[in-house]
Amino acid sequence: MQSEQLDHTPSPERLAPDQLAGVGSHLTGALIAVDFDGTLAPIVRDPSQSRPVDGVIDTLIALARAGAQIAVVTGRDALTVLELGGLDAIPGLVISGVHGSQTWRDGELRSIEEAPGIDVLRTQLPPLLPEGVWLEDKRLSLVLHTRQAADPNSALDQLNTFVPDLVAQQGLETHPGKQVLEIRPPGLSKATALRELLTPDTTAAFYAGDDLGDLPAIAAVTRWAVDTGRPGLTVAVGEISELHSRVDLVVGSPAELARLLAGLLRD
Numbered sequence: 001m002q003s004e005q006l007d008h009t010p011s012p013e014r015l016a017p018d019q020l021a022g023v024g025s026h027l028t029g030a031l032i033a034v035d036f037d038g039t040l041a042p043i044v045r046d047p048s049q050s051r052p053v054d055g056v057i058d059t060l061i062a063l064a065r066a067g068a069q070i071a072v073v074t075g076r077d078a079l080t081v082l083e084l085g086g087l088d089a090i091p092g093l094v095i096s097g098v099h100g101s102q103t104w105r106d107g108e109l110r111s112i113e114e115a116p117g118i119d120v121l122r123t124q125l126p127p128l129l130p131e132g133v134w135l136e137d138k139r140l141s142l143v144l145h146t147r148q149a150a151d152p153n154s155a156l157d158q159l160n161t162f163v164p165d166l167v168a169q170q171g172l173e174t175h176p177g178k179q180v181l182e183i184r185p186p187g188l189s190k191a192t193a194l195r196e197l198l199t200p201d202t203t204a205a206f207y208a209g210d211d212l213g214d215l216p217a218i219a220a221v222t223r224w225a226v227d228t229g230r231p232g233l234t235v236a237v238g239e240i241s242e243l244h245s246r247v248d249l250v251v252g253s254p255a256e257l258a259r260l261l262a263g264l265l266r267d
C-alpha cells in the first residue's frame, strides 16, 4: 500500500509559519534529519523496492550545500538504505541505522555487536510463522513482516500472541511498526541517534518520520528546541495518529514532505 495523501491535511505553511521560517533561516549548522521508509520513500509491499520520491535527494543535496547537516535516521541497516536511496550523493551525509545501532559517516560504518538472543530467534521463529509472514534479518535486529500475508492484520494479531514472550526470554524487545514487529536489543531507539547528531553547534533542528519508531526522535528534537531556545520543527508524514499530537506539522505523503523540504531552501 502506498502512503496516501490525507484529504484533511492542512497545508504546512498555514500550520507553523514561525517554525518553518526559523529552520529555513538558520540552515548553516542546521540538522535536517529524516526517516527513510514512509518518509523519504513511499511504503511498498517489497522493502527491497523502496526508493526515495522524485526530487527529494536533489533537495537534500541543496540543503547540505546551504550548510545543513543531513541525516537519515532509519530502522533499516545503514548500508541497505545507502544503496536503495542513492544517498551517497549528499555531501556530509550521516546515516543512523537500525534504530541508533549503527552510524555511517564518511564511508565508514560503526556498529554495536550483535546481541546473542538474535541468533537464537533467527532459528527459533521461522517454523512458527503464519503463512505469508517473512523474516527480514538485519543482523542487529529482526523484523517480522505481515504485509505480504493474505490478511496482514490477523497475521499481526497471531504474531502478538507468542512473539513478544519468546523475544523477552532472550532479553530483547518487540516494537510494533507498519505491518511489522521489530525485534531489537533493549535501550536502543532513534533518540540514541538524535543525541549524537544534535551538537552544541547545531543552529536549528528538523525531524520528519511516519511511524511509531520515530516518536523517540521527535521527542528528542522537541526537548532540544525547548532546552536551547533554538528553532526546532518536527513533522509527521501520513496517517499514524499517535504521531499527530506530538509534532508541529502533519503532511500526507513523502511527496508532500519533499515539497516542504524544498520550501526550507526558499525561506
Ligand SMILES: O=P(O)(O)OC[C@H]1O[C@H](O[C@H]2O[C@H](CO)[C@@H](O)[C@H](O)[C@H]2O)[C@H](O)[C@@H](O)[C@@H]1O
Binding pocket: 035, 036, 037, 038, 042, 043, 044, 045, 046, 047, 050, 073, 074, 075, 076, 136, 138, 143, 145, 147, 177, 178, 179, 180, 182, 211, 213
Ligand atoms: O525507520 P524506517 O526507515 O522507516 O524503517 C522502518 C522499517 O521500514 C521497513 O519496513 C516498512 O517499509 C516497508 C517498505 O515500504 C514495508 O513493506 C513495511 O511494511 C514497513 O513496515 C523495513 O523493512 C524495516 O526493516 C524497517 O525497520
